[in-house]
Amino acid sequence: MSRLVIVITSLVAVSASAQMCRARASWPTTAWPEALVNRDTKAAELKALEDYAFTLEGQPEERKGFRTNGLVVVKNGAIVYEKYARGWDASKRHLSWSVAKSISSTLVGVAVQQGLIDVNDSVCKHLTDYASDPVVCAITVKHFLEFGSGLQWQEEYEDRSYQVSSVIAMLFGVGRRDQVRHVLTHRKLHEPGSMFAYSTGDAHVVGTIAKKALTAKHGTDAFWTQLFDKLGMTAPVFEEDISGNPLGGSFVYATPRDFAKVGFLMLNDGCWADQRLLPVGWVQKATAVSDTFRAARGDCSGTKAPDDTFQLPCEDTPNGYMWWLNRPPAAGAEKPWKDAPDDTYAALGHWGQRIIVIPSEDLVIVRTGDDRQGSIPVNEVVKYVLPVVRP
């Protein structure tokens, strides 16, 4: 009998610890505490970082090199470094581009925590206005979270003919008025969950699923009341198309300090001010190599369409639930960011937008920029920041 009591007590204790949030001396809901690095003792490290990140090349109209607009570093829950350039300051909201995808994923996590979404739900359960096609209804929320919808998608930007870009057609062309409909009318190219294909369209669907679930319970401002306001984000913007679909793959705007709060939420396992906003295990799942990515790895020939009409790029950086991971893409391969700790993960956006989270360093790095000729590498940002923040 006493053994049974011990077992039950242990199970209860394990369960409780899984639910518990990490204790913090304070939370930056109202404002970030500051503990700036000493500019004298870290002079060399700071010079190296700023020479790399803030030195401009050529004439402004040439748009050369890395053009950093903001860099904020949070260590142990306090801002230890912050710098702005090119007309930007701490009060200005910056375009996220694809960092929005990771935020959309996090909003789905909020809805899962509240019991409004199960990731194994069919998309048709949530997008009732759009989805009745059996092909679409076979796709789950999880498939979209993992860039594994299987729908044909050509994620091309400025460097290719605009007429073949699914994303430019969606944002600015034929699909712009109802961007979710644009995504869901693409043909099935692969079985859902069998092929990783980076897609702003998939992320738009994820954002819209989150909106439908959360607004049904909390009203039209649910993204703000259920997440952004709880983090104390000052004035985030989440744009929509004229049909009311949130543009969750591209168009979120926030200050760098506010983007750092999204990273800090992830760093704290989905907890904020001792309240659990994301389910137990969500962050672990969102930052582990996804089932879809693992299904497709090591076989780039598999990125061809069955009818041989289409070839997806072979992605070298693993992904979880729309977070990029510093994990080897295949057995025997190297991790993508060799100078960053293994547990590093990141939200990455066009033109060099970054939220980088390193749990083992209790570190969040936010970088905003306007890199038109190749985005600043995650590895180099981490490589130059770590000496600044380490003792």
Add this chain to the structure above:
Amino acid sequence: MKTLRSMLVVVGLAVSACAQDDSKLRTYDNNDLELAVGNAAKMTCTCRFVMQMDDAYCRDWVRASPNVARFEVDTTNKVVTASSFISWTARAKFVDDKRGCALE
């Protein structure tokens, strides 16, 4: 007028060439001018009214190729109208402080 016609021919040839290179991919019924004005209207609207950067910064920020879009900014109503040549026009409007700008 001769210059305009020449430019259209160049754009048409470029589109045609690209379409041939990408013949196995899905293509969309957009032309470069339509996309250029849509991009200019939307991105100028968000640059000015969401990111709250100044006119000079935003003109450089939205500059795209082909750089054929002209636009007008109505700061009172927070509307940006972009146009190119005769028939291509796009309009983006600031909705509110949470939802930023939408391209119509």
